[in-house]
Amino acid sequence: MRSIRRRLALRHVALVAVVFYVGCRIAYAVFISGASSPRLECFAEGRCDVVEVLSSDCVIIRQALDADGDRSDQIESRLKLIGIQPAASLIDHGEERESKAKTFTIEFLATDAVHLRLDKRRVDEQGRLLGYLFVEGKCLNEELAASGLVQVSSRAGDNQSIARRMRKAASLVQQEHRGIR
Numbered sequence: 500m501r502s503i504r505r506r507l508a509l510r511h512v513a514l515v516a517v518v519f520y521v522g523c524r525i526a527y528a529v530f531i532s533g534a535s536s537p538r539l540e541c542f543a544e545g546r547c548d549v550v551e552v553l554s555s556d557c558v559i560i561r562q563a564l565d566a567d568g569d570r571s572d573q574i575e576s577r578l579k580l581i582g583i584q585p586a587a588s589l590i591d592h593g594e595e596r597e598s599k600a601k602t603f604t605i606e607f608l609a610t611d612a613v614h615l616r617l618d619k620r621r622v623d624e625q626g627r628l629l630g631y632l633f634v635e636g637k638c639l640n641e642e643l644a645a646s647g648l649v650q651v652s653s654r655a656g657d658n659q660s661i662a663r664r665m666r667k668a669a670s671l672v673q674q675e676h677r678g679i680r
Contacts, residue, residue, distance in 0.1 A: 539626075539628050546614055555583070555603070556580045557627065558632070560615065562615065578629070581620070581658070581661075583651060583652065586647075600643060604643065614634070615630050640665060644665040646672070651668075653666070
């Protein structure tokens with residue numbers, strides 16, 4: 500009789516723990532996660548506005564949620580440019596190189612309308628949207644690689660045609676640099 504009571508008590512404790520865990524997950528999703536992170540699934544390929552350039556490989560973008568471009572219903576998110584990383588250890592001092600790359604990004608994005616292109620991987624480990632930015636048909640990710648101001652780093656699932664072009668552009672810059680020495 501005693502062991503039956505003990506087992507029932509353990510089952511009640513386990514049930515309470517499961518209910519508590521599920522309740523906490525729901526509360527997190529509703530109150531914390533939903534309030535602080537944008538609805539990344541709402542982003543679509545197409546025109547977007549660049550709100551701020553945070554670094555050479557990360558910007559804040561804004562996009563209208565509806566097709567008619569109603570400015571009242573917009574969403575913002577940090578966008579990590581796929582396939583590039585700040586080049587902290589290349590040739591010049593890291594901070595100087597990153598400053599040049601950030602300036603390049605700002606000037607590139609200021610020339611015309613910006614278009615977002617998404618890939619299979621839509622979100623990185625830090626919760627940032629992943630994508631490519633195009634201005635007048637030119638890919639910012641690729642232009643940064645061609646400038647030699649960033650390092651190229653692709654992953655499985657990235658657009659392989661763009662990744663190949665970025666690697667080729669980066670290798671041409673390295674070959675030119677070696678030829679100058």
